[in-house]
Amino acid sequence: MRIICPVKRVPDTAAEKKLTDDLTVDRESVETILNANDEWSIEEAMRIKESRDDVEVVALCMGPDSAQQTVRKALSYGLDAAIQVTDEALSGSDATATARVLAAALKDEEWDVIIMGNQSSDARSMLVPAMLAEYLEVPALTYAKRLEVGQDGTVEADRETAAGHETVQASIPVVVSVVEAINEPRYPSFKGIMAAKKKPLDTKDLAGIGLSPDDAGYAGSATQVLEATPKPPKQAGDKIEDDGSGQVGAKALVDFLVNKKFI
Amino acid sequence: MTDILVLIEHADGSPKKVSNQILTAAKTIGDGDVSAAIFGADASAVADKVGEYGATKAYVWGATEADEYATEPQVAALAAAIEASGAPIVLYAADPFVTDIVARTAVRTGGGVVADAVDLELQGDRMVATKAIFGGDMTSQCQVEGDRTQFVGVKPNSFQAEASGGGAAEVVELDVTLPDNATRTKITDRVEAKESGRPEMTEAAIVVSGGRGLGDSDGFDLIGQLADALGGAVGASRAATDAGWIAHNHQIGQTGKTVSPQLYLANGISGAIQHRAGMQTSQTIAVINKDAEAPIFSIADIGIVGDLYKVIPVLVEEINKRKG
Numbered sequence: 210m211r212i213i214c215p216v217k218r219v220p221d222t223a224a225e226k227k228l229t230d231d232l233t234v235d236r237e238s239v240e241t242i243l244n245a246n247d248e249w250s251i252e253e254a255m256r257i258k259e260s261r262d263d264v265e266v267v268a269l270c271m272g273p274d275s276a277q278q279t280v281r282k283a284l285s286y287g288l289d290a291a292i293q294v295t296d297e298a299l300s301g302s303d304a305t306a307t308a309r310v311l312a313a314a315l316k317d318e319e320w321d322v323i324i325m326g327n328q329s330s331d332a333r334s335m336l337v338p339a340m341l342a343e344y345l346e347v348p349a350l351t352y353a354k355r356l357e358v359g360q361d362g363t364v365e366a367d368r369e370t371a372a373g374h375e376t377v378q379a380s381i382p383v384v385v386s387v388v389e390a391i392n393e394p395r396y397p398s399f400k401g402i403m404a405a406k407k408k409p410l411d412t413k414d415l416a417g418i419g420l421s422p423d424d425a426g427y428a429g430s431a432t433q434v435l436e437a438t439p440k441p442p443k444q445a446g447d448k449i450e451d452d453g454s455g456q457v458g459a460k461a462l463v464d465f466l467v468n469k470k471f472i
Numbered sequence: 473m474t475d476i477l478v479l480i481e482h483a484d485g486s487p488k489k490v491s492n493q494i495l496t497a498a499k500t501i502g503d504g505d506v507s508a509a510i511f512g513a514d515a516s517a518v519a520d521k522v523g524e525y526g527a528t529k530a531y532v533w534g535a536t537e538a539d540e541y542a543t544e545p546q547v548a549a550l551a552a553a554i555e556a557s558g559a560p561i562v563l564y565a566a567d568p569f570v571t572d573i574v575a576r577t578a579v580r581t582g583g584g585v586v587a588d589a590v591d592l593e594l595q596g597d598r599m600v601a602t603k604a605i606f607g608g609d610m611t612s613q614c615q616v617e618g619d620r621t622q623f624v625g626v627k628p629n630s631f632q633a634e635a636s637g638g639g640a641a642e643v644v645e646l647d648v649t650l651p652d653n654a655t656r657t658k659i660t661d662r663v664e665a666k667e668s669g670r671p672e673m674t675e676a677a678i679v680v681s682g683g684r685g686l687g688d689s690d691g692f693d694l695i696g697q698l699a700d701a702l703g704g705a706v707g708a709s710r711a712a713t714d715a716g717w718i719a720h721n722h723q724i725g726q727t728g729k730t731v732s733p734q735l736y737l738a739n740g741i742s743g744a745i746q747h748r749a750g751m752q753t754s755q756t757i758a759v760i761n762k763d764a765e766a767p768i769f770s771i772a773d774i775g776i777v778g779d780l781y782k783v784i785p786v787l788v789e790e791i792n793k794r795k796g
């Protein structure tokens with residue numbers, strides 16, 4: 210079985226973000242990391258790999274040259290190989306263009322299950338998994354908090370709903386997106402980090418996956434950012450010290466809530 | 473004239489609050505017809521209720537496939553509704569499952585998607601969406617460009633639902649041909665944790681949340697009492713969901729849900745950037761925390777420095793007294 214884990218390079222949430230003149234994230238000016246949600250999909254893929262014979266796990270990343278660092282990080286968890294799509298024309302890709310590129314990169318690959326994060330911490334669109342499944346014409350089991358890949362090719366997932374969960378079932382080939390509750394990701398081992406440097410990395414440009422520059426980046430995107438402005442910092446309101454009994458604090462809060470018509 | 477189609481979310485035979493909010497927004501902002509797309513066995517019952525919020529037509533598809541299989545039957549139905557209505561703009565509730573339907577429909581029909589709008593403006597024939605980016609640190613304006621269907625996702629509570637007193641919407645039965653593969657993802661079970669009639673967290677006007685400061689799972693009984701006194705939903709920080717005190721679907725933040733209620737009341741939560749990413753667009757923020765230096769105070773409209781186990785019981789009693 211071959212499992213693909215799409216991984217994204219994102220700016221560190223804790224770092225200050227800047228936009229470039231063309232209103233995309235200035236990825237050169239901030240520290241970047243592997244999207245946290247993609248650690249859960251990698252963990253899930255690795256657990257499948259460790260539970261049976263003949264499983265290969267491959268990372269897939271669309272991003273600039275410098276995203277190679279993210280790819281190596283992904284490999285350090287024990288993955289077998291990676292594919293990176295890098296091309297100048299990729300810059301400015303929205304969810305549609307990203308999914309189109311990822312799908313094209315898999316056209317000549319063999320794979321059974323794609324496991325990915327449900328969301329990237331910068332775009333937060335949650336669009337890419339379902340869009341990728343649509344481009345690949347396969348079913349998607351999204352927002353999984355439990356995943357079972359059967360020997361017979363049946364794939365079952367519990368997906369979070371507002372009030373609980375539902376169980377969904379499909380057959381391979383299938384796209385799965387996972388949420389945080391699915392597992393506790395491991396840390397890469399020292400051995401894994403060293404091994405990652407030598408794992409095969411297949412780098413391709415747009416032509417190499419059969420796309421033209423018009424299919425990706427700004428030209429291939431269906432959406433446009435018109436404007437982006439920092440939000441003025443919020444003015445903190447009153448801070449009231451309670452007297453230790455709860456009375457002073459509760460009284461101040463009730464007055465505030467009544468005043469604002471919440472009560 | 474730019475017509476707008478609204479994809480309706482519904483439960484128990486009625487549109488969800490967020491759908492009424494979006495219908496109201498479509499009617500207020502749009503300059504053409506507002507219609508509704510409603511799928512599932514309850515579709516006809518729901519269709520009776522959308523005229524009140526401004527829909528003049530309801531495109532319904534009552535097939536049970538919409539309830540028994542994930543995503544793809546609705547994709548076929550939504551594509552049919554778009555074709556039947558001829559609307560160039562589709563508004564939908566920015567919710568995970570609906571996002572799946574819209575994502576696939578957009579790819580299948582060549583449309584474009586802008587997710588998570590908190591405000592809308594019609595500029596010519598473009599629906600311009602305002603959205604919070606980078607966890608609310610920045611605001612951006614986005615639109616779908618070119619000659620393609622514009623799908624725009626709207627966050628709950630971005631607009632107020634107002635009944636416009638319109639008559640019943642004209643019901644149009646959709647003719648949907650399901651491709652064979654539309655039923656390849658079967659829903660085999662549904663488990664609902666019964667939640668004492670509290671509103672859904674992402675839709676709620678008031679969210680009361682608890683963090684590590686609660687100390688144990690019993691703390692959520694107290695949070696629940698306060699939520700019930702205010703008619704709100706219960707949320708949590710990752711420290712609380714990680715500890716297993718409450719289910720992960722209550723987690724608010726970067727890797728949980730994003731909420732933007734009218735009132736967010738954080739208890740025993742320090743306000744890490746990953747938590748703020750899920751709540752800082754709330755209209756009013758109130759905080760109870762015993763550490764006066766906790767970063768959450770910097771975004772609070774009112775902050776109480778105190779022990780939540782002392783303050784909340786008095787607060788619940790006071791609120792119930794005032795409510796009479």
Ligand SMILES: Cc1cc2nc3c(=O)[nH]c(=O)nc-3n(C[C@H](O)[C@H](O)[C@H](O)COP(=O)(O)OP(=O)(O)OC[C@H]3O[C@@H](n4cnc5c(N)ncnc54)[C@H](O)[C@@H]3O)c2cc1C
Pocket residue numbers: 245682683684685686708709710711712723724725726727728729739740741742743744745746747750760761762763766778779780781
């Ligand atoms: C990739 C990544 C993703 C993350 N995603 C999320 C996410 O989605 N959501 C999220 O919330 N976090 C997330 N986190 C974790 C986040 O960084 C914080 O660790 C977490 O939010 C802390 O939760 P807390 O505020 O409840 O706990 P703490 O930071 O420990 O704060 C507890 C607070 O309670 C106060 N307190 C203690 N006792 C009392 C009392 N008796 N009365 C009043 N106050 C009291 C303390 O003063 C303190 O301020 C993420 C982290 C990472 C790295």
Ligand SMILES: Nc1ncnc2c1ncn2[C@@H]1O[C@H](COP(=O)(O)O)[C@@H](O)[C@H]1O
Pocket residue numbers: 214215216217218244246247269270271272304307311325326327328329330332333334335336337338
């Ligand atoms: N540029 C990219 N390269 C590889 N995978 C990506 C990329 N962008 C998004 N993804 C995948 O899509 C998931 C959801 O991202 P999003 O739809 O942007 O919220 C992520 O967790 C990744 O697995």
